Amino acid sequence: xxxxxxxxYPLRSLEHVPTCHHPSWSRARVTCSATTTTSTKPMSxxxxxxxxPRLDRLVTTPSLLVTPTSSPSTSSRNTSPLLNxxxxxxxxxxxxxxxxxxxxxxxxxxKSMVAAAxxxxxxxxxxxxxxxxxxxDLGSGVYHWGIxxxxxxxxxxxxxxxxxxxGHHKWPWIITRRQFANNLHALAxxxxxxxxxxxxxxxxxxxxxFVGVCSGCIMFSQQFHAWAHGTKSKLPPPVVxxxxxxxxxxxxxxxxxxxxxxxxxxxxxxxxxxxxxDKQKVFEALExxxxxxxxxxxxxxxxxxxxxxxxxxxxxxxx
Amino acid sequence: MATLTLPKHSLPSLLPSQxxxxxxxxxxxxxxxxxxxxxxxxxxxxxxxxxIPSSTPAKTSIVAKVNKGQVPPSFxxxxxDGKTVSLSKFKGKPVVVYFYPADETPGCTKQxxxxxxSYEKFKKAxxxxxxxxxxxxxxxxxxxxxxxxxxxxxxxxxxxxxKEWGVPSDLFGTLPGRQTYVLDxxxxxxxxxxxxxxxEKHIDETLKLLQSx
Numbered sequence: 245x246x247x248x249x250x251x252x253y254p255l256r257s258l259e260h261v262p263t264c265h266h267p268s269w270s271r272a273r274v275t276c277s278a279t280t281t282t283s284t285k286p287m288s289x290x291x292x293x294x295x296x297p298r299l300d301r302l303v304t305t306p307s308l309l310v311t312p313t314s315s316p317s318t319s320s321r322n323t324s325p326l327l328n329x330x331x332x333x334x335x336x337x338x339x340x341x342x343x344x345x346x347x348x349x350x351x352x353x354x355k356s357m358v359a360a361a362x363x364x365x366x367x368x369x370x371x372x373x374x375x376x377x378x379x380x381d382l383g384s385g386v387y388h389w390g391i392x393x394x395x396x397x398x399x400x401x402x403x404x405x406x407x408x409x410x411g412h413h414k415w416p417w418i419i420t421r422r423q424f425a426n427n428l429h430a431l432a433x434x435x436x437x438x439x440x441x442x443x444x445x446x447x448x449x450x451x452x453x454f455v456g457v458c459s460g461c462i463m464f465s466q467q468f469h470a471w472a473h474g475t476k477s478k479l480p481p482p483v484v485x486x487x488x489x490x491x492x493x494x495x496x497x498x499x500x501x502x503x504x505x506x507x508x509x510x511x512x513x514x515x516x517x518x519x520x521x522d523k524q525k526v527f528e529a530l531e532x533x534x535x536x537x538x539x540x541x542x543x544x545x546x547x548x549x550x551x552x553x554x555x556x557x558x559x560x561x562x563x
Numbered sequence: 564m565a566t567l568t569l570p571k572h573s574l575p576s577l578l579p580s581q582x583x584x585x586x587x588x589x590x591x592x593x594x595x596x597x598x599x600x601x602x603x604x605x606x607x608x609x610x611x612x613x614x615i616p617s618s619t620p621a622k623t624s625i626v627a628k629v630n631k632g633q634v635p636p637s638f639x640x641x642x643x644d645g646k647t648v649s650l651s652k653f654k655g656k657p658v659v660v661y662f663y664p665a666d667e668t669p670g671c672t673k674q675x676x677x678x679x680x681s682y683e684k685f686k687k688a689x690x691x692x693x694x695x696x697x698x699x700x701x702x703x704x705x706x707x708x709x710x711x712x713x714x715x716x717x718x719x720x721x722x723x724x725x726k727e728w729g730v731p732s733d734l735f736g737t738l739p740g741r742q743t744y745v746l747d748x749x750x751x752x753x754x755x756x757x758x759x760x761x762x763e764k765h766i767d768e769t770l771k772l773l774q775s776x
């Protein structure tokens with residue numbers, strides 16, 4: 245993942261302090277000072293002007309994960325998304341990518357089952373599938389942590405996604421307004437490219453079991469994520485049941501991620517890893533290592549994180 | 564932090580949660596025998612063929628390890644106001660010397676604020692608190708000002724004192740260690756406490772010891 249020093253991050257003013265040279269832990273000291281403007285104010289902050297034009301640009305280009313929240317018809321000075329933004333609708337391109345993603349996942353699962361039947365083995369592929377489910381949650385957390393804390397819109401490959409994640413922190417409720425394919429198409433595209441070669445080249449039922457379940461969980465993690473932002477009364481009862489059983493990430497757990505200090509509960513498939521990762525301070529340790537080795541501070545260290553302060557158009561679902 | 568609803572399929576904690584040591588703590592340097600730590604390191608002899616960390620020149624003598632019962636090497640460092648402060652200044656009263664990784668990092672901020680919040684208790688015990696990191700004077704000044712720290716922060720530029728006292732690093736040498744020493748009125752170490760990721764515990768442990776001095 246590309247990691248850029250925070251002095252390139254445009255949304256807050258940064259100041260460089262003299263570098264402290266340590267024999268063992270040399271690092272550049274970069275402090276972050278949050279802007280004084282809150283995200284609830286209308287567009288008057290030049291810092292916020294920086295992000296809006298990018299969001300407008302992103303409207304016309306495929307986004308990787310979360311499409312931008314402003315409509316192309318709004319001016320570049322408009323911060324608040326429209327109530328029914330056409331950008332939240334699914335397009336045929338979105339649907340096509342979701343279809344291909346699902347196809348590759350289904351092929352993987354089908355190959356696993358057929359090969360397992362032919363070989364008369366069931367335990368290993370099923371166990372591999374379960375491990376895939378478990379590890380997909382860990383993977384979602386690590387990726388989410390990285391994207392949330394490092395880089396910015398100009399980061400190669402991940403830039404648009406980083407910006408989209410920050411937009412999600414500012415307007416978390418929008419994910420519940422997006423149509424299905426609109427929400428998933430970016431992940432589906434990535435899954436297609438990764439899983440298709442495995443489908444073609446691999447015939448091992450255990451490996452395909454792992455790949456099929458893991459990739460399926462990753463692809464649908466955005467849907468689980470959207471459900472985690474939903475309101476209990478509006479969610480399908482089976483979804484609520486799965487959330488409460490811990491099979492899918494719960495609304496309560498994920499809402500903690502959207503509160504200060506925004507440094508926990510990164511996993512969004514089942515959330516099963518969250519307690520362990522947070523209790524063992526795994527991400528905090530990684531952040532410290534990256535700070536001492538590369539001199540980069542994660543965004544979650546900067547308080548108050550005005551860029552992540554939620555701007556709610558409707559009350560946030562908390563139950 | 565938010566209260567979490569624990570998922571039904573929580574993973575068990577793989578690491579002991581009650582020990583004072585860090586979850587991934589491993590010392591590559593000469594390890595002090597901590598009275599609180601359950602981590603028993605090896606003490607290397609300078610004549611041994613065992614791998615020695617690159618920060619320790621092979622031909623020099625062993626870096627002194629400050630253990631309980633010893634008088635640590637003195638130091639003279641600059642505080643957050645640029646004034647020179649020596650360890651000898653604190654002779655005659657207990658002093659808590661805590662080494663921490665860096666200013667403005669979450670753990671160090673928690674630790675600093677915890678020392679601040681309990682500072683009256685330290686004063687009541689007649690003790691001084693001194694924080695040491697490799698950050699420079701301007702960094703300490705800003706850090707102390709931002710969090711209204713009432714005690715001394717010293718700049719150990721080059722981490723010389725850290726090495727002299729043998730503060731072990733963490734995570735395979737990638738992180739400066741978080742270790743606290745309590746010196747009694749005679750200047751002898753009565754407690755060595757190491758815990759990277761539970762910084763507030765340093766305050767509890769040191770206060771406990773001070774109250775028994």
